[in-house]
Amino acid sequence: MSHTGGVGRLVVVAFLVVAAVTGTVSATNQAETVTLTVSVVTADGNPVGSADVAATWDDGTRNVTTASNGKAFVDVPANATVRLDVSHPQYVRNEPYVVSNASERSVEVPMFPRGRIVATVRDSNGPVAGASVVVRQSGAIVASGQTDADGQFDTGAVEQDEYGVAVGERGYYRNVTAVTVDGTERVDIALQSGxxxxxxxxxxxxxxxxxxxxxxxxxxxxxxxxxxxxxxxxxxxxxxxxxxxxxxxxxxxxxxxxxxxxxxxxxxxxxxLSRTPALNLTSVSNRVVAGERVAVEVVDEYGDPAADATVLRNGSEAATTNAEGRATFRIENPGQHELRARRDGVESDPVTIDALAGEQTAPPETTTAAPTTTTDTAAATETGSPGFGPLAALAAVFAAAALLARRRRRNE
The missing domain is CATH 2.60.40.10 (Immunoglobulins)
Known part of the structure; x- marks a missing residue:
């Protein structure tokens, strides 16, 4: 067998393999696409021509227009869920038509005459802006939004049918108004505050x-x-x-x-309302002799024992409280020591302990004698010698002389 003949056979085999693979892919692609025959009709079953149909699915979309017989053909992925939105100058649907598990089949999409609701919301002072409006048809929401600065809400195109228009706003009682739509319906809705x-x-x-x-x-x-x-x-x-x-x-x-x-x-x-987490540390005594043990107690914001709280001495861990919130530890060095308690990121106010070098007693109290008061005797008594004064002595002399003269006259 010649070398050239072998190469030729290899080329033929490769071509056949490629052709087979291409045919398989083509067949697979054809199997993944199906055609929906969409018929757009009125509520009476009459065809609606010139209706725009937008078909959308997970990763694609396609737009078609119905012919005069109301039909259009849409190629979509097999088994896909396809949403059909249909628009027309004279007819409308409040909800899109949904095709589940798409396959080669015909679907009929009914349309209804167009209508519209224009609601104006007022209170005793005039238009109410920002009021919430929900329009329902047989319980299903058809349109929703808020009133504008003039208190108006426009649904846009809706099917001619019976609707409930619910209006609500903070501070007002809710209002639900029944509206029959035959064309463009203008409705005044009054709100009452409460x-x-x-x-x-x-x-x-x-x-x-x-x-x-x-x-x-x-x-x-x-x-x-x-x-x-x-x-x-x-x-x-x-x-x-x-x-x-x-x-x-x-x-x-x-x-x-x-x-x-x-x-x-x-x-x-x-x-x-719960109290702010807090710790409170107290010591049995604020003065100890260096080398002795200090007893402390820690409670939480409710006065309950704070178990597992760390007691710090001068910033270093000294002890951990027990279930009763108590702890003891030794202070070796004389001087002032700052104690704090800490638990779960909460720290108590500091308490200062004085550690004395040895037993010390308080210095004896000194008493200061009260100052004595002196009495001014000179001021308390009259000045001069005790006895009669000069006038009294002179009067006595005259009295004695008169008595002596009286006795002499008796003797004569």
Missing amino acids: SVTLEIRVVDPHFSPPEPVGNATIQIDSVGEVRSLASGETTVRVPVNADLALTVTKPAYETNETTVRIRESDADVNLT
């Missing part, structure tokens, strides 16, 4: 049962601020149909933030 009572109770979940927390501050979004009574309770008027953000605070307690959904009747809510 409020309900919200009962709030603030409790501390640490206790069983939870205990009330009085004098807590409750900040209510767009409403204001209230405080809980000693019973932990308070009441406040709040707008209907509102999601209210509540922030509860109190000194030495952790802040609690929550959202309460208010509808159109009185409501109540329990709010929890």
Whole structure:
């Protein structure tokens, strides 16, 4: 056999292999594509020509237009879920038509006369902007959105049918209006403002049962601020149909933030408020002799024993508290030592311990004699010699002379 003949046979074999593979791939591709025969009709079954059909599936799309007989052919992947959106100047569908597990078959897509709803929402002061509008047909949502600055909401094209138009806004009672659409329907919808009572109770979940927390501050979004009574309770008027953000605070307690959904009747809510984690270290004595042991006790924010708390002396670990929150350790060196307790990232305020070099007694108390007071005797008594004064002596002389003269006259 010649060398040239061998090469020729190899070329032929290779060509046949390539042809076989190509044929297999082509056959596979043809098997993966199916044709949907789409018929667009009115509710009465009449064909709708010139309807634009957009077919979409997971990784592809195709657009076709129906002929005068209302038919169009769409090639789609076999077994795919295909969504058919159909548009027409005179007819509309509220929902797309969905083909599941696509195969070679015909599908009929009904269309309905076009209609439209233009709703204007007002309250006692005029148009209400930003109100939520939901339009339903037999319970299914057909259109939704918010009113514009003029209080209007336009559904766009919808099927001519019966609808329920629900309007809601914070602070207003919900309004549901039935609308029959025969063309373009313009509807005025009135909203009424309102409020309900919200009962709030603030409790501390640490206790069983939870205990009330009085004098807590409750900040209510767009409403204001209230405080809980000693019973932990308070009441406040709040707008209907509102999601209210509540922030509860109190000194030495952790802040609690929550959202309460208010509808159109009185409501109540329990709010929890827990104390801020804290540690408190106390020592049996603040003065010890160096070399002696120090006993300390550590409690948490509720005054309960703080087990497994680390006791630090001058920043270094000295001991760990037991189940009763107690620990003892020795202080060897004289001087002042700072003690702290630490657990779960929480640290107590410092306590200072004085370690003395030896037994020391307090210096004796010195008493200061009270200053004596002197009496000014000169001021207390009259000045001069005791006895009669000069005038009294002179009077006595005259009296004696008169007595002597009287005796002489008697003797004569």
